[in-house]
Amino acid sequence: DAGITQSPRHKVTETGTPVTLRCHQTENHRYMYWYRQDPGHGLRLIHYSYGVKDTDKGEVSDGYSVSRSKTEDFLLTLESATSSQTSVYFCAIRDSFNSPLHFGNGTRLTVT
Amino acid sequence: QKEVEQNSGPLSVPEGAIASLNCTYSDRGSQSFFWYRQYSGKSPELIMSIYSNGDKEDGRFTAQLNKASQYVSLLIRDSQPSDSATYLCAVTSSGGSNYKLTFGKGTLLTVNP
Numbered sequence: 001d002a003g004i005t006q007s008p009r010h011k012v013t014e015t016g017t018p019v020t021l022r023c024h025q026t027e028n029h030r031y032m033y034w035y036r037q038d039p040g041h042g043l044r045l046i047h048y049s050y051g052v053k054d055t056d057k058g059e060v061s062d063g064y065s066v067s068r069s070k071t072e073d074f075l076l077t078l079e080s081a082t083s084s085q086t087s088v089y090f091c092a093i094r095d096s097f098n099s100p101l102h103f104g105n106g107t108r109l110t111v112t
Numbered sequence: 113q114k115e116v117e118q119n120s121g122p123l124s125v126p127e128g129a130i131a132s133l134n135c136t137y138s139d140r141g142s143q144s145f146f147w148y149r150q151y152s153g154k155s156p157e158l159i160m161s162i163y164s165n166g167d168k169e170d171g172r173f174t175a176q177l178n179k180a181s182q183y184v185s186l187l188i189r190d191s192q193p194s195d196s197a198t199y200l201c202a203v204t205s206s207g208g209s210n211y212k213l214t215f216g217k218g219t220l221l222t223v224n225p
Binding site for chain 1: 143144146154155156157158161163200202204211212213214215216217218
């Protein structure tokens with residue numbers, strides 16, 4: 001999977017608790033992305049990063065924050081998880097803005 | 113909101129037939145187009161990239177791009193049961209948001225033995 005590791009792979013948490021998902025890459029790619037995938041909605045962009053400390057919002061960013069302090073790590077935080085954030089979360093990387101994305105294996109998050 | 117539209121399917125074809133998957137997009141300035149395959153419970157994997165008008169072939173797969181019509185398609189020749197999956201079309205945004213890649217909702221393909 002193009003040197004991308006997501007952790008954890010599965011997580012169950014309660015409403016109102018904070019959650020952090022981690023994406024780690026070994027490819028030294030500049031661009032990193034967080035998507036969520038839900039039935040009927042497809043893949044939707046949450047946040048992305050175009051360099052260390054450079055991040056921007058996607059189409060479904062409410063309730064999520066991100067940080068990128070090193071090239072290889074991109075963290076997604078749910079400050080106070082809600083049931084609507086139950087989803088499969090994918091991290092992806094690319095080395096230039098015209099190149100394809102390569103995806104990690106995903107994190108299945110359940111908020112009860 | 114820039115959109116990418118695909119028929120949700122399911123598209124069902126017999127083994128050995130040609131499967132045709134279609135995608136339209138709204139951002140006229142888009143320059144990069146991708147097809148991904150996603151098996152149930154797995155992450156999307158890249159099948160094809162296409163950047164200029166015309167056809168691009170890779171084995172049994174052919175991607176076709178028509179920027180004037182804002183249309184991109186994927187043909188799968190000699191379809192196999194192992195091709196049964198959801199196929200996602202993805203388009204890079206133009207202008208200041210060209211870091212973003214927008215996905216269609218996917219077309220579910222079933223190849224029947």
